[in-house]
Amino acid sequence: MTELTLGATHRTLRDEVTRELRRRILSGELAQGERLVEDRLAGALGVSRNPVRESIRVLAAEGFIEVVPRLGATVARLSAEEGEELFDVRMAIEGLAARLAARKRSPSSAERLRQVLDRAREAVDGGRLEQVADLNTAFHLAVGEAAGNSYLSLMMKPMLLRAQWVFSQTAAARGPHSWSEHLSMYEAIAAGDEDEAQARAIAHVAAARRSFLVAVGRTRKHPNDWKTVR
Amino acid sequence: MTELTLGATHRTLRDEVTRELRRRILSGELAQGERLVEDRLAGALGVSRNPVRESIRVLAAEGFIEVVPRLGATVARLSAEEGEELFDVRMAIEGLAARLAARKRSPSSAERLRQVLDRAREAVDGGRLEQVADLNTAFHLAVGEAAGNSYLSLMMKPMLLRAQWVFSQTAAARGPHSWSEHLSMYEAIAAGDEDEAQARAIAHVAAARRSFLVAVGRTRKHPNDWKTVR
DNA sequence: GTTTAGGAGACTGTATACAAGACCTGACAT
DNA sequence: ATGTCAGGTCTTGTATACAGTCTCCTAAAC
Numbered sequence: 223m224t225e226l227t228l229g230a231t232h233r234t235l236r237d238e239v240t241r242e243l244r245r246r247i248l249s250g251e252l253a254q255g256e257r258l259v260e261d262r263l264a265g266a267l268g269v270s271r272n273p274v275r276e277s278i279r280v281l282a283a284e285g286f287i288e289v290v291p292r293l294g295a296t297v298a299r300l301s302a303e304e305g306e307e308l309f310d311v312r313m314a315i316e317g318l319a320a321r322l323a324a325r326k327r328s329p330s331s332a333e334r335l336r337q338v339l340d341r342a343r344e345a346v347d348g349g350r351l352e353q354v355a356d357l358n359t360a361f362h363l364a365v366g367e368a369a370g371n372s373y374l375s376l377m378m379k380p381m382l383l384r385a386q387w388v389f390s391q392t393a394a395a396r397g398p399h400s401w402s403e404h405l406s407m408y409e410a411i412a413a414g415d416e417d418e419a420q421a422r423a424i425a426h427v428a429a430a431r432r433s434f435l436v437a438v439g440r441t442r443k444h445p446n447d448w449k450t451v452r
Numbered sequence: 453m454t455e456l457t458l459g460a461t462h463r464t465l466r467d468e469v470t471r472e473l474r475r476r477i478l479s480g481e482l483a484q485g486e487r488l489v490e491d492r493l494a495g496a497l498g499v500s501r502n503p504v505r506e507s508i509r510v511l512a513a514e515g516f517i518e519v520v521p522r523l524g525a526t527v528a529r530l531s532a533e534e535g536e537e538l539f540d541v542r543m544a545i546e547g548l549a550a551r552l553a554a555r556k557r558s559p560s561s562a563e564r565l566r567q568v569l570d571r572a573r574e575a576v577d578g579g580r581l582e583q584v585a586d587l588n589t590a591f592h593l594a595v596g597e598a599a600g601n602s603y604l605s606l607m608m609k610p611m612l613l614r615a616q617w618v619f620s621q622t623a624a625a626r627g628p629h630s631w632s633e634h635l636s637m638y639e640a641i642a643a644g645d646e647d648e649a650q651a652r653a654i655a656h657v658a659a660a661r662r663s664f665l666v667a668v669g670r671t672r673k674h675p676n677d678w679k680t681v682r
Numbered sequence: 683g684t685t686t687a688g689g690a691g692a693c694t695g696t697a698t699a700c701a702a703g704a705c706c707t708g709a710c711a712t
Numbered sequence: 713a714t715g716t717c718a719g720g721t722c723t724t725g726t727a728t729a730c731a732g733t734c735t736c737c738t739a740a741a742c
Contacts, residue, residue, distance in 0.1 A: 232522045259694095271728090272502070272505075273726070275506060275694090276506055285603070291464050292464075292693090304602055307603055311601065314544045314545060315541075318541065372537060373515070373534065373611075374537070381607070462733090465695075491724095500697045501698095502696060502698095521724085523724085524724065
């Protein structure tokens with residue numbers, strides 16, 4: 223019989239390209255406002271234009287790219303205002319996620335959260351900052367999963383990537399602070415205290431926002447970080 | 453000089469296809485779980501596979517389609533549970549939207565909201581139910597725009613389309629009720645009363661949820677409306 | 683000097699072609 | 713009866729080809 227190829231998601235070039243382009247945008251290798259020429263990207267990645275085009279649609283839907291018909295795609299520009307706006311949305315969404323996670327808490331989801339926290343702890347101790355950022359995102363995503371609301375999860379994925387983008391642009395790493403706040407979120411969720419879970423999630427995002435604003439205030443004196451490129 | 457072609461978005465086949473497929477999914481012409489074969493769609497729409505493929509990526513990102521590499525795309529299945537889950541997210545998001553809209557109210561945005569309300573009123577009086585549904589969506593979207601938060605707008609568009617999908621599936625038209633609730637939202641927003649605006653938006657979505665649950669309770673006796681197709 | 687026509691190059695939009703994987707069917711073996 | 717293997721068909725993934733449009737540069741006209 224043919225073997226169950228359950229999670230063996232056949233890797234397609236299109237997915238690789240999407241991941242790679244997203245990574246380059248998040249890391250800043252592709253600067254804001256930079257034009258994305260299909261031919262050049264295809265050449266650079268060693269593929270044809272088709273996978274690139276499909277990736278561009280996906281990244282546009284996620285808000286990382288702006289497409290104007292007949293004129294082409296550019297990396298989206300993230301103004302400081304838009305960066306700040308994101309936090310309002312995050313407070314609403316992540317507050318809800320934490321509340322639902324507390325309501326529907328289960329041993330397995332708590333286990334999952336603790337797992338991520340532990341790995342983040344190791345990364346913080348090891349000083350691996352990039353990994354810390356990924357694990358922070360993973361924690362928030364895990365809270366979203368624990369909420370058991372599929373549409374919420376669907377929305378949170380691009381939102382958290384965007385949040386990571388915001389921080390990578392400001393270089394406002396606050397890994398260690400995040401960790402203890404995550405821990406307190408976890409405790410409220412595991413205890414099933416909905417109000418407290420929501421409050422702590424909101425407070426966490428609010429703290430991130432403050433840190434962001436401070437960083438923007440600073441980086442704005444170095445226009446390259448936030449000003450447009452073209 | 454070349455004339456400013458501001459809103460003259462050059463129509464591309466890809467966009468037409470995306471709209472058409474989305475419409476067919478919303479209207480139920482393409483049933484939940486139905487397989488989307490690129491060749492057949494391309495033939496039916498009189499285009500090549502490329503625009504179809506790109507459309508599929510976009511609709512997948514919006515959550516209307518599920519794609520499994522190498523196996524193809526299917527119209528997403530919307531279980532009653534997922535339909536219900538959507539309302540939780542909407543309460544959070546639309547509550548925020550209404551609050552921000554009240555905070556940043558302006559004569560022009562109020563004008564815009566009133567415009568949509570007026571047209572919806574006419575549609576209700578005229579008994580044009582399909583148009584009522586579109587205008588209801590337009591009202592919520594206008595509130596989102598009035599909130600002046602670009603990421604919020606980005607998230608709301610697919611969310612509201614999905615909400616429309618939920619209702620089109622349950623045939624739970626509640627146009628007239630919606631209208632008066634929209635009016636009361638508008639009043640709170642125009643008055644700049646943030647708390648009240650948020651509360652009324654949440655109450656509105658909660659009412660929609662109740663109506664949905666009643667409809668699901670009813671339609672569940674007629675499995676065709678909600679059961680899978682394949 | 684400014685403006686305008688025109689044309690070359692660059693890029694996107696769309697179609698077509700080919701390669702490879704997944705599924706179904708039926709024969710054959712156990 | 714169950715399992716398995718081979719072949720054919722259907723479908724997706726990827727590459728290539730061509731057409732249309734936009735941009736920019738140049739040169740002529742006023």
